[in-house]
Amino acid sequence: MRIKPLFEIDDNQEFWRGTKLRYFYDESNYYDYLLVHVPWEEGMLVVNISENSKRGATYGGVIPVNKENNNFFVTKKDFQFTFGKDLKDWFLIESNDN
Numbered sequence: 766m767r768i769k770p771l772f773e774i775d776d777n778q779e780f781w782r783g784t785k786l787r788y789f790y791d792e793s794n795y796y797d798y799l800l801v802h803v804p805w806e807e808g809m810l811v812v813n814i815s816e817n818s819k820r821g822a823t824y825g826g827v828i829p830v831n832k833e834n835n836n837f838f839v840t841k842k843d844f845q846f847t848f849g850k851d852l853k854d855w856f857l858i859e860s861n862d863n
Contacts, residue, residue, distance in 0.1 A: 767859045771844055771852035779831075779838040782809060785858035797858065800828070802837055809839060811847075 768787055784800040798811040808827040826847040830837045841852075848855050 766861060768856040769859060771841070771848070771855040771857055774841050774857060776841045779840060780844075780857075781838050784839070785814070786811065787856045787858050789854045789856070800839065802830070808843075809837070 771786075780800060782800050782802045786798045786800070787795050788798065789795045796813055796815045799814045800809045801812050802809050806827055808829045810827060828839050828847045829843050830839055831843070844852060844855070
């Protein structure tokens with residue numbers, strides 16, 4: 766597993782439901798989240814999947830989605846809308862085979 770700061774991702778890269786994210790409160794305190802889409806929301810939710818920590822609690826915001834060709838995905842601009850322009854403390858969790 767690797768982590769990559771969200772501010773370093775390409776502006777046009779598409780992220781789909783199932784994407785994993787990490788938020789660092791400090792070097793040793795972080796939470797992992799999963800992008801999910803539920804039918805009653807226009808956007809995607811970020812659901813906490815951290816071990817032993819508020820499992821199932823969601824982040825306090827909905828990330829808007831692009832709906833091109835009837836696909837639902839998120840871009841850097843959409844992350845910035847919810848997490849802030851600098852995307853401070855947010856990271857993309859990548860598997861080693863990406």
